[in-house]
Amino acid sequence: MTSLTEFDAKAAESGNAATERFRDSGKTAAIEVPKERVSLLANEVLSAVYETVRKHKVSYDEFNALKAWLINVGEDGEWPLFMDVWVEHVIEEVSTEDREGNKGSIEGPYYIPGSPELATPATLPMREDEGGTPLLFQGQVRAVDGTPLAGAKIEIWHADDNGFYSQFAPGLPEWNLRGAVIADADGNFALNTVQPAPYQIPTDGACGKLIAAAGWHAWRPAHLHLKVTAPGHQLLTAQLYFDGDQHLSDDIASAVKPELVLNPSERTDAAGNEVTYDFVLDAARS
Ligand code: MBD
Ligand code: FE
Numbered sequence: 001m002t003s004l005t006e007f008d009a010k011a012a013e014s015g016n017a018a019t020e021r022f023r024d025s026g027k028t029a030a031i032e033v034p035k036e037r038v039s040l041l042a043n044e045v046l047s048a049v050y051e052t053v054r055k056h057k058v059s060y061d062e063f064n065a066l067k068a069w070l071i072n073v074g075e076d077g078e079w080p081l082f083m084d085v086w087v088e089h090v091i092e093e094v095s096t097e098d099r100e101g102n103k104g105s106i107e108g109p110y111y112i113p114g115s116p117e118l119a120t121p122a123t124l125p126m127r128e129d130e131g132g133t134p135l136l137f138q139g140q141v142r143a144v145d146g147t148p149l150a151g152a153k154i155e156i157w158h159a160d161d162n163g164f165y166s167q168f169a170p171g172l173p174e175w176n177l178r179g180a181v182i183a184d185a186d187g188n189f190a191l192n193t194v195q196p197a198p199y200q201i202p203t204d205g206a207c208g209k210l211i212a213a214a215g216w217h218a219w220r221p222a223h224l225h226l227k228v229t230a231p232g233h234q235l236l237t238a239q240l241y242f243d244g245d246q247h248l249s250d251d252i253a254s255a256v257k258p259e260l261v262l263n264p265s266e267r268t269d270a271a272g273n274e275v276t277y278d279f280v281l282d283a284a285r286s
Contacts (some may be wrong), residue, residue, distance in 0.1 A: 006162060011205025014168040015077030018109040023081050026112075035219050062231030064235045069206060076169035076205040080109040081160040085201060090252040092237075098185065101280035103259040105239040108225060108267060110165040115178040121190035122181045124156065127173065131161030134272025136262060141228060141279045148187030148279060149230040155180045160225045195264070195273065196222045198247055211252070221247040221256060226279075233281040240277060 052058070071081055088106040096104050117127060152229075157178040159165050166176035177196075183189040200218040202208055211218050212239035221241045228236040241248060241256055243263040248256050264273035 006164040006171050008171070009164055009169035009202070011078065011202035011208060012076045013170075014165075014202055015081055015205055017077070018080040019077035019167050019240050021112065022109075033154070056280070069209065071153040072206040074210070076207075078202075078206050080206050081201060081205075083110045085207065085253045092255075099234070099282050101234075101282040102228075102236050102238065103257050104237050105255045105257060105260060106181075106253060107227075107237050107255070108139060108239075108255075110168050111157060111225065111227070112167055112178065115157065115180050116175055117153075117180045117182060118191070120181055120184055120188065121192070122179060123192040124177050124179045125173065125175045126177055126194065130177075130194050132196065134270070135193050135195045136190065136267065136270075136274040137193065137224070137277065138190035138274070139186070139276050139278045141183050141281065143233065144280055144282060145147065148183045149233065150183065150187055152183040152187055152189075152228060152230040152279075154169060154183065154189050154279070154283070155178055155229075156193070157198045157223060157226040158193070159199050161194060161197050163197055195242065196224065198222045198245060201252060203250070216252065217250070218252055219247045221245040221254055223255075228279045228281060230281055232284050234284055236281055270285075 065093070073079055073166050076115045084106060088108070092104060117126075141149045141154070143149060157165070160172070162179055164172060166172040166174060166178060179191070181189050181191045199222065201211075201220065203211065203218050208218060210216075222245055223239045223241050226236070226238045226240065239255060239260060241261045243261050248261065262275045263276060264275035266272075267274045270283065
């Protein structure tokens with residue numbers, strides 16, 4: 001048997017891996033949504049559906065196509081992908097609208113907690129021949145009042161130069177391009193990685209079918225995912241993008257904000273690019 005590479009990735013496999021991860025994450029364990037709230041939200045969403053059906057006289061063929069497609073979303077394990085691509089951005093928006101510090105962005109389906117902790121200056125775990133332009137990413141983590149946050153943790157994960165995430169495509173080392181950098185006593189951090197490439201969400205599953213059937217595209221701009229934490233402060237979940245990327249203005253996941261776009265410059269002391277970006281964390285809600 002030949003061993004699989006990342007290029008053998010299948011939507012249903014990455015989808016099912018994301019579904020398993022979500023089930024195991026404990027995110028739903030303690031949630032009890034009050035009956036009144038469930039009724040209110042379910043009624044409003046269904047009313048919006050009825051309105052669309054009446055307005056556009058949705059046919060039985062269209063109704064059945066939708067039913068079949070919804071069944072496939074589940075079979076392909078793509079509910080996490082669907083929810084994160086088409087819904088999470090507005091949840092993120094309303095959840096963080098009172099923040100004074102850093103803008104954030106959506107988590108997406110491919111976060112894995114517990115990545116290796118690395119002292120600054122750090123290099124993310126990567127293969128010897130990892131593709132992509134080397135990137136030195138550095139900055140400082142501060143509170144809203146400017147106080148440096150010593151020992152802040154910067155978790156980072158991103159796709160490789162071919163658009164694949166470790167643990168969601170075969171053949172990649174377990175923690176490839178995933179790590180948790182601990183800032184120094186002045187809140188400063190530096191980490192070495194490679195610049196990711198623009199990324200297409202899986203096209204061979206149910207979400208890809210919707211995209212093709214609607215004549216959309218599947219692209220997200222190249223992005224780094226981050227979670228920044230420090231004691232007494234709110235978790236910042238963010239993504240950082242790259243100036244000049246052709247998908248900044250038409251991200252399929254609607255997750256780009258102007259404050260999150262990096263503009264790296266070429267290094268003069270080594271190969272690759274470098275960029276500085278500081279994180280400002282809001283105090284924990286009291
Ligand atoms: C991704 O890499 C991603 O960041 C999001 C939001 C959805 C699908 C794949
Ligand atoms: Fe991503």
